[in-house]
Amino acid sequence: MNRLDAVNDNEMGKQIARTRQVWQPRIGCALADEDARQIMHNVAGFFGVLAEWSQAERLEADNDAAAPASRKKTEVRHDR
DSSP states (O other): HHHHHHHHHHHHHHHHHHHHHHHHHHHHHHOHHHHHHHHHHHHHHHHHHHHHHHHHHHHHHHHHHHSOOOOOOOOOOOOO
16 A cells, blocks of 8 residues: 555545544434445535536526526606
């Protein structure tokens, strides 16, 4: 194992420990390393989907901005 792999393993171990610390009290049972890893994967996937939706909405809004805006016919009143 080279040093980079060891650093990555250490970082993953920290992330798993933090995930366990956050989620065990909420779930109410002990979490194995694999449980914590799956939770990390699912949460990351969830936020990835949210980011994709946000980007799609921004692109859609940009495309809508290129279309001519329809004007509502309203009466303007000038009191003197």
